Amino acid sequence: MDYSRHAEIDKKWQDRWYSQKVFHAEDQSDKPNFFALIEFPYPSGIGLHVGHTRPYTAMDVLARKLRMDGKNVLFPIGWDAFGLPAENFAIKHKIHPSEAMSRNVANFRKQAMALGYSFDWDREVNTTDPSFYRWTQWIFIQLFKRGLAYKKKMSVNWCTSCLCVKANEEVVDGTCEICGAPVIRKEKEQWMLRITDYADKLIEGLDRVDFPARVKTQQINWIGRSTGAELDFSTTAGDKLTVFTTRPDTVFGVTYMVISPEHPLIDKWAGRLANFDEVAAYRRAAALKSDFERSELAKEKTGVRLDGVAAVNPATGGEIPIFVSDYVLMSYGTGAIMAVPAHDTRDYDFAKAFGLPIIEVVAGGNVEEAAFTDCETGVMVNSGMLNGLSVEEAKKKIVEWMTEKGLGKQKVNYKLRDWIFARQRYWGEPIPVVWCDRCGKYVPVPEDQLPVTLPEVQNYEPTTTGESPLSKVEEWVNTTCPVCGGPARRETDTMPQWAGSSWYYLRYTDPKNDKALASPEALARWTPVDWYNGGMEHTTLHLLYSRFWHKFLYDIGVVPTDEPYKKRTSHGMILGEDGEKMSKSRGNGVDPDQVIAEYGADTLRLYIMFIGDFEKTARWNSAAVRGCQRFIDRVCGLYDRMIPGDAVRPEHELGVNRTVRKVGADIMEMKFNTAIAALMTLVNEFCDGGDINRAEMKILLKLLAPFAPHICEELWEGFGEGLIAQASWPAYDESKTVEDSVTVAVQINGKLRAAVRMPRDCENADMIAAAKADPKIAAALEGVSIVREIAVRNKIVNFVVRPGK
RNA sequence: GCGGGUAUGGUGGAAUGGCAGACACGAUGGAUUUAGGAUCCAUUGCGCAAGCGUGCAGGUUCAAGUCCUGUUACCCGCACCA
Numbered sequence: 014m015d016y017s018r019h020a021e022i023d024k025k026w027q028d029r030w031y032s033q034k035v036f037h038a039e040d041q042s043d044k045p046n047f048f049a050l051i052e053f054p055y056p057s058g059i060g061l062h063v064g065h066t067r068p069y070t071a072m073d074v075l076a077r078k079l080r081m082d083g084k085n086v087l088f089p090i091g092w093d094a095f096g097l098p099a100e101n102f103a104i105k106h107k108i109h110p111s112e113a114m115s116r117n118v119a120n121f122r123k124q125a126m127a128l129g130y131s132f133d134w135d136r137e138v139n140t141t142d143p144s145f146y147r148w149t150q151w152i153f154i155q156l157f158k159r160g161l162a163y164k165k166k167m168s169v170n171w172c173t174s175c176l177c178v179k180a181n182e183e184v185v186d187g188t189c190e191i192c193g194a195p196v197i198r199k200e201k202e203q204w205m206l207r208i209t210d211y212a213d214k215l216i217e218g219l220d221r222v223d224f225p226a227r228v229k230t231q232q233i234n235w236i237g238r239s240t241g242a243e244l245d246f247s248t249t250a251g252d253k254l255t256v257f258t259t260r261p262d263t264v265f266g267v268t269y270m271v272i273s274p275e276h277p278l279i280d281k282w283a284g285r286l287a288n289f290d291e292v293a294a295y296r297r298a299a300a301l302k303s304d305f306e307r308s309e310l311a312k313e314k315t316g317v318r319l320d321g322v323a324a325v326n327p328a329t330g331g332e333i334p335i336f337v338s339d340y341v342l343m344s345y346g347t348g349a350i351m352a353v354p355a356h357d358t359r360d361y362d363f364a365k366a367f368g369l370p371i372i373e374v375v376a377g378g379n380v381e382e383a384a385f386t387d388c389e390t391g392v393m394v395n396s397g398m399l400n401g402l403s404v405e406e407a408k409k410k411i412v413e414w415m416t417e418k419g420l421g422k423q424k425v426n427y428k429l430r431d432w433i434f435a436r437q438r439y440w441g442e443p444i445p446v447v448w449c450d451r452c453g454k455y456v457p458v459p460e461d462q463l464p465v466t467l468p469e470v471q472n473y474e475p476t477t478t479g480e481s482p483l484s485k486v487e488e489w490v491n492t493t494c495p496v497c498g499g500p501a502r503r504e505t506d507t508m509p510q511w512a513g514s515s516w517y518y519l520r521y522t523d524p525k526n527d528k529a530l531a532s533p534e535a536l537a538r539w540t541p542v543d544w545y546n547g548g549m550e551h552t553t554l555h556l557l558y559s560r561f562w563h564k565f566l567y568d569i570g571v572v573p574t575d576e577p578y579k580k581r582t583s584h585g586m587i588l589g590e591d592g593e594k595m596s597k598s599r600g601n602g603v604d605p606d607q608v609i610a611e612y613g614a615d616t617l618r619l620y621i622m623f624i625g626d627f628e629k630t631a632r633w634n635s636a637a638v639r640g641c642q643r644f645i646d647r648v649c650g651l652y653d654r655m656i657p658g659d660a661v662r663p664e665h666e667l668g669v670n671r672t673v674r675k676v677g678a679d680i681m682e683m684k685f686n687t688a689i690a691a692l693m694t695l696v697n698e699f700c701d702g703g704d705i706n707r708a709e710m711k712i713l714l715k716l717l718a719p720f721a722p723h724i725c726e727e728l729w730e731g732f733g734e735g736l737i738a739q740a741s742w743p744a745y746d747e748s749k750t751v752e753d754s755v756t757v758a759v760q761i762n763g764k765l766r767a768a769v770r771m772p773r774d775c776e777n778a779d780m781i782a783a784a785k786a787d788p789k790i791a792a793a794l795e796g797v798s799i800v801r802e803i804a805v806r807n808k809i810v811n812f813v814v815r816p817g818k
Numbered sequence: 819g820c821g822g823g824u825a826u827g828g829u830g831g832a833a834u835g836g837c838a839g840a841c842a843c844g845a846u847g848g849a850u851u852u853a854g855g856a857u858c859c860a861u862u863g864c865g866c867a868a869g870c871g872u873g874c875a876g877g878u879u880c881a882a883g884u885c886c887u888g889u890u891a892c893c894c895g896c897a898c899c900a
Contacts, residue, residue, distance in 0.1 A: 226822085227822060227823075227894090227895085230821070230822065230895090231821090231822085231894095231895060231896085234820095234821065234822095234895075234896060235895090235896080237896090237899065239899075239900090241900080256900080257899095257900065258900060259899095259900065260900080271900090314898085338898095339898085340898045340900095341898080341900075342898075342899070342900090344899090345899045345900075346899075346900065349900095350900045351900085352900090353900090357900070358819085358898090359898050359900075360900085362898090363898095426899075426900090427899090428896090428899055549894080549895085552895085553895090553896095623830090623831095623841085623842075624830075624831090625830060625831060626831080629823095629824085630893080630894095631830080631831095632829095632830075634829080634830065634843070636829095636843055636844070637829090637830065637842065637843045637844090638843095639843080640841090640842050640843060641842085643842095643857095644842085646857090650857095686830095686831075686832085686841085686842095687831095687832070687833095687840085687841080689841080689842090690831090690832075690840065690841035690842075691840090691841085692841095693840095693841055693842075694840075694841065697841090756837080757837090758836070758837040759837095760836085760837085760880085760881075762880080762881095763879095763880065763881050765837055768837065800880090801880060802880090803836095803880050803881080805836060805881095808836050808837090809836045809837080809881080811836085811880050811881065812880090813880050813881095
């Protein structure tokens with residue numbers, strides 16, 4: 014037997030598994046349920062990437078192991094087929110997106126099957142299927158009805174190549190996450206989702222889920238909750254100027270104020286400003302910059318003083334100048350700040366550049382040199398009633414005082430912005446609302462009329478005007494208002510990439526339901542997801558968005574839990590052989606199809622699991638793939654030499670029991686590389702012994718089956734006991750995982766001097782005696798005095814000695 | 819700038835504070851072979867040795883890759899967030 018006929022063997026077992034629905038998740042089962050989830054792929058034109066095989070194989074190993082443990086496992090797959098990559102692919106190849114998608118999906122499906130993944134193919138979902146996006150639209154309407162979806166004119170991120178709006182999360186260093194083109198600011202009316210309403214819940218829920226610490230911190234930082242105060246400053250123009258600050262304690266140190274170039278008061282004050290032209294010019298210059306440029310050019314602080322309006326410090330009553338500067342962002346807080354140069358580095362830089370006074374109000378630093386920003390140690394000075402207090406006490410006291418006077422209040426701010434939930438593109442879920450002139454408002458499409466299907470069009474390329482291509486489909490756009498029956502126009506923007514993926518996992522529990530997104534029973538049975546593995550790059554995108562939707566669905570009583578995922582893990586990236594990120598332009602990509610063709614699916618699966626720590630970045634090494642092929646060949650060789658025997662032979666009990674324990678534990682901790690190493694060690698043990706018996710072989714195959722299921726089925730078939738995929742995971746005997754005698758290291762002054770064999774669990778005194786009896790140790794202990802004798806059971810003996818007697 | 823992570827042979831990587839380098843790749847030598855490939859056997863951290871070795875400098879400990887302090891390099895997030 015060997016695995017050189019891998020193409021034939023792989024196919025044989027894949028056909029059997031899939032035609033017999035071996036991996037079907039039972040809706041009625043006495044077994045405990047387990048929902049294992051991978052991030053469903055976008056079926057791009059390139060096909061399944063070798064990067065996909067790492068998380069998918071990992072979860073497949075886990076799913077297969079859990080089935081053998083007696084769990085009723087739901088391990089589903091679907092296609093995230095809406096969105097820009099799909100549409101751009103279609104445009105490039107001049108075919109319709111739906112056609113491109115069905116081709117790509119067919120290819121992905123074939124590839125996933127060629128890897129032998131144990132998906133339940135009866136639960137496949139596709140976000141572009143009207144029976145699926147009907148429910149995406151339904152969720153949108155629920156959000157709309159509760160005021161969480163709204164339309165707003167605002168400055169948005171506009172990708173100059175995709176020709177559509179991007180969410181903040183999709184803009185990386187001022188460029189588009191997808192195409193890399195520059196992103197500029199543009200005023201547009203946009204559909205928004207009020208994710209900020211869930212900011213606190215999204216933070217708080219993290220306490221109750223098992224996510225990696227780095228995922229939690231990244232989400233918390235992204236949400237960026239900060240507690241401070243809103244304070245009102247009066248101005249000589251009569252208007253009050255409200256600022257947000259986390260340091261209300263420093264209000265006596267405010268020597269000037271800054272408002273953002275977009276601040277509305279500038280227009281209001283236009284007539285009073287002697288230098289309005291200069292201010293306007295500064296504004297225009299700022300508007301031309303993207304947010305990225307603004308922060309890049311931030312080294313030098315720039316700004317213009319408003320000539321004609323000043324503010325009044327509510328604490329001191331002193332008059333202070335107001336500047337306009339682009340270091341203050343309209344999108345955070347109130348778009349205006351109180352500047353305390355002595356205790357804020359940015360204000361310090363600005364004050365230095367403009368020669369403004371710097372007043373120390375927290376003692377402890379040297380404000381001649383730099384801003385003193387420490388909140389822990391400082392003591393208040395130059396601050397009237399606050400003098401002598403700590404920063405914390407001062408914060409509390411000043412906010413109370415301001416609140417009493419009606420000049421301010423405690424306030425929490427977030428970096429998180431509402432989610433821009435519309436794209437001016439064709440290939441997405443239509444937003445299910447219509448604009449009715451007579452009603453004068455947006456009206457949701459009645460739920461029984463869902464889905465609003467995407468019309469077939471000839472030209473789906475983006476327009477240059479910023480309008481969705483759907484706006485040109487008159488017969489689709491023109492409709493009637495569901496409320497008044499009058500003429501109405503459909504919303505022509507579509508939902509972003511992230512819509513379907515925000516809830517797809519729920520659909521797996523009941524994928525064919527046409528009454529609800531899933532039945533309450535199915536949701537109760539399967540959710541929350543027990544284990545969700547996915548990429549770190551989705552931490553502040555998909556993972557955050559889907560937690561938001563889930564929490565909303567919980568609040569309206571649709572889902573039974575407030576968090577969607579019990580446990581989240583993340584895999585590291587696979588780099589090319591040259592240590593660089595795999596990319597078409599570098600030509601360092603690895604095609605899984607080719608690896609399978611050459612080595613077979615099991616070799617690829619084993620290698621990708623053996624490559625290194627699952628969480629860390631790993632580099633592809635084609636030579637090392639051979640090692641895994643050799644390992645499979647060695648197992649086949651052992652099989653050919655198999656001898657009878659219905660029990661593990663005594664000389665292999667230790668190895669077998671230890672390996673069963675280790676492989677099982679390692680799989681559950683995602684330490685796949687060491688699990689495989691343990692299997693290799695066991696195989697080497699049998700090879701060195703010359704043979705293996707039937708009982709031993711059966712255990713070995715069961716342990717290997719989750720990793721290399723095809724060849725294990727092929728070998729298992731000879732035992733006539735059904736499928737190994739349905740066999741039970743072997744048990745081990747703890748008492749047989751330890752040897753009767755142990756090798757104890759003997760050290761003198763911490764340096765290894767001998768290794769002594771002795772019975773297990775010796776008393777310390779016996780260990781020391783045995784160590785002293787060793788000739789090398791006895792010789793070394795001649796002529797020295799022993800200061801201390803340390804013995805650790807079954808491990809080590811250490812003599813601390815001093816020269817002489 | 820802030821936050822998080824990583825650093826171990828020629829390479830990928832193992833090590834509940836207790837024999838550093840498991841397992842694999844590669845390399846070297848040998849067997850087999852017409853040859854190459856494949857396979858099998860042996861060796862493989864450095865050093866002739868005593869010894870020395872886990873980025874660097876300290877510390878705690880009988881004992882440190884592992885814990886503590888400082889430091890360097892690289893990677894990832896966030897970034898004028900008031």
